[in-house]
Amino acid sequence: MDTRAKKRVERACKEVENLRELHDKNNPLNKSHICGAKTRQGNPCRKPPLNGRTRCRLHGALSPSDKEHYNFKSGKFTKEAFLERKKQNLSYIFFKALIDLENEIIRNS
Numbered sequence: 736m737d738t739r740a741k742k743r744v745e746r747a748c749k750e751v752e753n754l755r756e757l758h759d760k761n762n763p764l765n766k767s768h769i770c771g772a773k774t775r776q777g778n779p780c781r782k783p784p785l786n787g788r789t790r791c792r793l794h795g796a797l798s799p800s801d802k803e804h805y806n807f808k809s810g811k812f813t814k815e816a817f818l819e820r821k822k823q824n825l826s827y828i829f830f831k832a833l834i835d836l837e838n839e840i841i842r843n844s
């Protein structure tokens with residue numbers, strides 16, 4: 736495998752690791768106990784978020800989100816759709832590297 740392909744695979748591996756960390760519910764960094772929205776004073780809001788939400792009631796927890804939002808159209812740009820596209824791109828990179836490796840083995844034998 737050439738160095739460029741190796742680098743591509745390494746980068747993809749790192750990206751997978753990052754995605755795993757980002758969506759790990761046991762990761763203490765992902766559990767927020769404060770709202771964190773920017774206040775008019777410029778510092779983060781210290782109120783606790785509402786149940787199942789990431790913001791407090793003053794900073795958007797009461798307004799509709801996701802599919803209930805009045806601007807929701809196709810879901811093409813939701814977090815899930817974005818992750819799905821990312822996964823497809825990563826699997827393409829791994830698959831291509833595998834094919835390159837196979838071709839190299841065939842060429843050398």
Ligand SMILES: [Zn+2]
Binds near residue numbers: 771781782790792
């Ligand atoms: Zn808040």
